[in-house]
Amino acid sequence: MAVGADAQITDLTADDHACLTFGEPEELSDLTAAFVRDGLASGLKVLWVSDSAPQRATAELARRGIAVESALAAGQLTATECEGRLLYGQEFDAGRAMDWLTSQMAACQQEGFPGLRVAVDMSWALRPVTGVEQLPDFEESVAAALADTTVSVLCQYDREGFDPVTLATVSAFHTRSVAAATYYADAMLRICRQYAPPGIRLAGEIDYQHAEHLALALTEAIRFEGDITVTMTALRFIDGSCARMIVDAARGLAPSRTVVLHCHPGIAATFELLGAGDMTGISLVGTHDR
Amino acid sequence: MTDNSRRRPRPGVNMTAGHGEPPALDQAFDGDSLYALRAAVAAHGSQAGLSEGRTRDLVLAVHELAANAVRHGAGQGRLRLWAAQDAVHCEVTDEGTPGEADAARWQAEPGHGLWLVRRIADSASVQSGASGTVAAVIFRRVRS
Numbered sequence: 001m002a003v004g005a006d007a008q009i010t011d012l013t014a015d016d017h018a019c020l021t022f023g024e025p026e027e028l029s030d031l032t033a034a035f036v037r038d039g040l041a042s043g044l045k046v047l048w049v050s051d052s053a054p055q056r057a058t059a060e061l062a063r064r065g066i067a068v069e070s071a072l073a074a075g076q077l078t079a080t081e082c083e084g085r086l087l088y089g090q091e092f093d094a095g096r097a098m099d100w101l102t103s104q105m106a107a108c109q110q111e112g113f114p115g116l117r118v119a120v121d122m123s124w125a126l127r128p129v130t131g132v133e134q135l136p137d138f139e140e141s142v143a144a145a146l147a148d149t150t151v152s153v154l155c156q157y158d159r160e161g162f163d164p165v166t167l168a169t170v171s172a173f174h175t176r177s178v179a180a181a182t183y184y185a186d187a188m189l190r191i192c193r194q195y196a197p198p199g200i201r202l203a204g205e206i207d208y209q210h211a212e213h214l215a216l217a218l219t220e221a222i223r224f225e226g227d228i229t230v231t232m233t234a235l236r237f238i239d240g241s242c243a244r245m246i247v248d249a250a251r252g253l254a255p256s257r258t259v260v261l262h263c264h265p266g267i268a269a270t271f272e273l274l275g276a277g278d279m280t281g282i283s284l285v286g287t288h289d290r
Numbered sequence: 291m292t293d294n295s296r297r298r299p300r301p302g303v304n305m306t307a308g309h310g311e312p313p314a315l316d317q318a319f320d321g322d323s324l325y326a327l328r329a330a331v332a333a334h335g336s337q338a339g340l341s342e343g344r345t346r347d348l349v350l351a352v353h354e355l356a357a358n359a360v361r362h363g364a365g366q367g368r369l370r371l372w373a374a375q376d377a378v379h380c381e382v383t384d385e386g387t388p389g390e391a392d393a394a395r396w397q398a399e400p401g402h403g404l405w406l407v408r409r410i411a412d413s414a415s416v417q418s419g420a421s422g423t424v425a426a427v428i429f430r431r432v433r434s
Contacts, residue, residue, distance in 0.1 A: 207324060207353065237353075239353055239354065239357065240350070240402065265343075266346045269346065269347070270350060273406060273409055
């Protein structure tokens with residue numbers, strides 16, 4: 001991978017121009033939700049230029065516990081699509097896109113917000129768009145425009161979609177690179193931290209051979225306050241020892257805290273065998289096979 | 291040690307003979323090939339007519355028995371699966387040194403491997419002999 005991560009999404013500060021690389025839609029939604037959540041909590045104005053329809057983007061944020069309705073109503077949160085902001089008739093012009101960004105920075109100041117957070121999904125650049133070769137120019141201009149301001153921009157790149165050369169070129173114009181903290185990743189299994197809601201995410205197949213990675217991920221998740229969400233919607237298999245480790249972690253928590261398990265019926269069945277279905281401190285939330 | 295052994299023919303040295311026909315699946319495994327083992331068992335369980343849920347149970351049961359052989363036994367073993375008319379029969383053979391250690395190796399502590407296997411299989415048995423330990427499970431097509 002050409003771009004290594006040097007920061008956590010929750011570490012970003014005022015004038016950061018951060019390059020987020022993500023591997024799956026779930027990871028993008030999670031990290032964006034954390035960026036939005038922390039921005040709103042600091043009283044900043046937040047703008048998300050998503051690749052999906054704005055309604056879908058805000059619904060995803062709401063699903064992750066963000067008070068979307070009130071933030072939208074107060075004008076503190078805006079979700080838009082790239083057409084009319086970065087693209088005009090599927091054409092990209094670095095100068096025009098910068099004009100849009102600087103106008104947003106000025107508007108934010110006029111509205112009295114102490115700062116602005118902008119998240120931009122760059123997936124549009126993977127489609128046949130005229131002027132896409134100006135992307136590095138745009139990123140360089142963004143870097144210059146943000147210096148010594150209270151505006152941070154999070155550019156989101158799909159690391160499977162963009163070639164390593166493009167990623168390396170654009171990442172040079174960013175102050176930080178951001179990715180989900182990964183405890184383990186290979187072709188069969190991925191164990192990541194989840195940021196919004198806080199917890200961990202497991203994808204693929206897990207058994208006792210990766211118990212130590214799971215243990216580390218759980219230990220770190222437990223260190224934070226509040227409930228812990230374990231997202232296993234992309235997990236195909238979990239063995240008894242790993243399921244038991246998660247159940248035991250839940251048992252060891254203070255009574256005020258809950259471990260929320262999101263999984264398909266097949267995975268839920270293993271947890272139910274261990275008695276998780278009616279254990280206090282565990283909430284088993286089923287999702288249906290897609 | 292014997293457990294529930296009356297429910298099925300005793301596995302002898304020549305287990306193929308006990309089932310009257312060659313297994314539909316005969317696969318060696320070690321710690322690096324449990325994934326492939328699970329995939330093969332899932333395919334055979336589903337093909338044998340087990341429901342989606344029972345196929346998942348079968349995969350979990352075989353995995354737990356195989357993992358037991360890898361972790362606490364010889365470090366490797368062999369799975370044989372027969373698709374009979376009314377049920378899927380599986381035998382997991384651990385060719386580790388048999389003896390006193392077997393009792394501890396195949397313990398059925400609540401929540402642990404063999405305990406899970408007994409919860410989900412229609413029949414489960416473990417036998418130790420001179421050639422190692424054989425764990426057998428049966429998953430019926432229609433659960434009684």
